[in-house]
Amino acid sequence: RAGVASLESAVEAAQANLKTSQAELRRNHADFDRATLNWDRAQGLFKDQLISQQEYDTRKAEFESAEASVALAEARVTQSQAELNRSRSNLLQSRANLTRADDFLQKTIYTSPIDGVVTNLPVHVGEQSVPGVQNTPGSFLMTVADMAEVTAEVKVDETDIVNVKMSQPAEVTIDAFPNQTFKGRVTEIGTTALVRSTGRSTAELQTGTQEAKDFKVVITLDNPPGIVRPGLSTTSRVTTATRAKVLAIPIQALTIRRKADIEAAERASKGDKTAKAATVAATPENKDKEEWQGVFVVKDGQARFQKVETGITGVTDIEITGGLDEGQKIVTGSYRVLRELRHLAKVREEKPGEGAPGAPR
Structure with missing residues (x-):
């Protein structure tokens, strides 16, 4: 930005020089017109032998000097115009460079699409991050958690998953707060079985397995307190049906x-x-x-x-x-x-x- 300001000053100076050169050219044109008039008059008077040779030579020298001054002033105007054009070109180039630099600067600022809390910051100030290329992911900058909506991911046994339905009420217990129970509702039910021993999806396995399987169920807390943090271990109880007096x-x-x-x-x-x-x-x-x-x-x-x-x-x-x-x-x-x-x-x-x-x- 300082370079752009300097070039803007240079353009202003070139414009001032051009105006000065143009004013000098106008003055020289006026002197040339006067010298031309005197030279024409002197030629007539000298022909009639009304002035001396010395005065004739003086008028001629004044005419030639005025003519040379006009040519010099025109050259200065041309030079000033060229300097102004060059300064303007440099200014445009500098502004383009500034725009490009601003674009690069904006690309170094990442704004989260959600309001939340930074829960993981693997890259710190001064460290180098690698941008992603095609199918290769780049550096992991940070994790932002939206604490306005807190969910608990639990695993439900394959024999019980058929009874779990969307929006069913649930009670979530967090190991870090053993004496508190948080109410919520079922908002997502997994459709792919997870092998209990490895936690991997059965779709990732090349062969079938007879191991016990679970399904992921997501429970959204109704009124999440501020003390809850991502990554805490939880257990839940989903109410799939209720009966009274049975x-x-x-x-x-x-x-x-x-x-x-x-x-x-x-x-x-x-x-x-x-x-x-x-x-x-x-x-x-x-x-x-x-x-x-x-x-x-x-x-x-x-x-x-x-x-x-x-x-x-x-x-x-x-x-x-x-x-x-x-x-x-x-x-x-x-x-x-x-x-x-x-x-x-x-x-x-x-x-x-x-x-x-x-x-x-």
């Missing part, structure tokens, strides 16, 4: 049994001699492979398998929509206990404080 049982009380096994046990209890054969026939080769979902109900000291229909599933309980009445006692316990329990097997009711596994409930 019959529910512990999830571990629910089990699966084959229909053929239940029917064989019923026949055996009635003294049917074909019960053993029926039990043997209940093999993978048997066409009747139907399985029932149900619970073991305690009646007359026996665990009777009872088929049930289920509804929504909670963290520890599951809704029963049919097949079981309120007040009935059921068997609950570990998976090992329920897996080995048979239909019509004898059980005893757990007494308070015993804590025996597999006791009826």
